[in-house]
Amino acid sequence: MQNITDFLSQFIMKYGTDIVWILLIFFAGRILLRLIIKKLVRIVDDGDDEHDSDQEKRAKTIGSLIMTIGNFVIYTIVMIMFLALFGVDVTPILAGVGVIGLAIGFGAQSLVKDFMTGLFILLENQYNVGDRVSIDGSEGNILKITIRSTVLKDKDEKIHYMPNGSIKKVINHSQKIRSEFKKKK
Numbered sequence: 043m044q045n046i047t048d049f050l051s052q053f054i055m056k057y058g059t060d061i062v063w064i065l066l067i068f069f070a071g072r073i074l075l076r077l078i079i080k081k082l083v084r085i086v087d088d089g090d091d092e093h094d095s096d097q098e099k100r101a102k103t104i105g106s107l108i109m110t111i112g113n114f115v116i117y118t119i120v121m122i123m124f125l126a127l128f129g130v131d132v133t134p135i136l137a138g139v140g141v142i143g144l145a146i147g148f149g150a151q152s153l154v155k156d157f158m159t160g161l162f163i164l165l166e167n168q169y170n171v172g173d174r175v176s177i178d179g180s181e182g183n184i185l186k187i188t189i190r191s192t193v194l195k196d197k198d199e200k201i202h203y204m205p206n207g208s209i210k211k212v213i214n215h216s217q218k219i220r221s222e223f224k225k226k227k
Contacts, residue, residue, distance in 0.1 A: 060127050068120045075112040079105040096217065099170030103187050106171075107164060110188065153190070155207035160189040163206060173216035177202075177209055 082105055086097040094102070126132050146153075162168075164187065169175050173184050175194070182196035192209065194202040 057127060064120060064123045064127065067123070068116060071116040071119075072113075075109065075116070079109055082108075094172055096167070096170065099172050100167055103170045104164060106187070107189060152205070152207055156190045156205045158207075159209065160187070160191070160206040163187065163192070163209075164189075168212055169214045169217070173214055175215060176211075176213040177204060178211055180204070 083098070083101045086095070086101045088095050088098065122132050122136075125135070169184055169187070169192075171184050171187060175181070175184060177192065177194060180194055180196060180202050182194045182202065184192065185195050185201070186193040189206075191206055192204045194204065196202065
C-alpha cells in the first residue's frame, strides 16, 4: 500500500501541473467552440422561435459541422499532448498518421467523394436541416447533414441514411425561388 501511495505522490508531483494545464486547454477549447457556434447561430437569428429561416437552418447545419471537426481537432491535440508529456516521441506518430492518411485517401475514394460532395452541398446551400426534400426518389425532412452523409425522415417515419457521394438529384421543397431567378422571368 505504501508503494502505491509513494508512486501516486511522485506521479502527481512530476506530472500534476502539466496534466492540469492540458485539461484546462481541453475544457477551454470545448467551451470556446460551443460559444463560437452559439454566436454563429445567434447572428442569423431573426427572433421567430416558431419558424427557422433558411439562414438559421444553414447556421445550425454549419454549426454542427464545425462542432464535429472542432471536437476531432481538440481530442487529437490533447491526445498528442498527453503522449508527449509521458515521453512518447510524437514525431514518428504524426509522420505515420500522415502516410496512413494518404493510403486511406487512395483506398477510400468513395469516402473522399462523400466528403467533397458534402462540402459542396453545404457551401452551395442545396438543403438544410429541417428542409422538406426529395433525394433520388426518397422524400422527407432532413434530420441531419454531415460531411459524409445526409439523414432523411420520410412520411412513414422511416430514416434514410444516404452517402453524399451517391446523391444525384435533389428537389428542395422548402427553398423559395431566389431573386436572381425571379429577375430572369
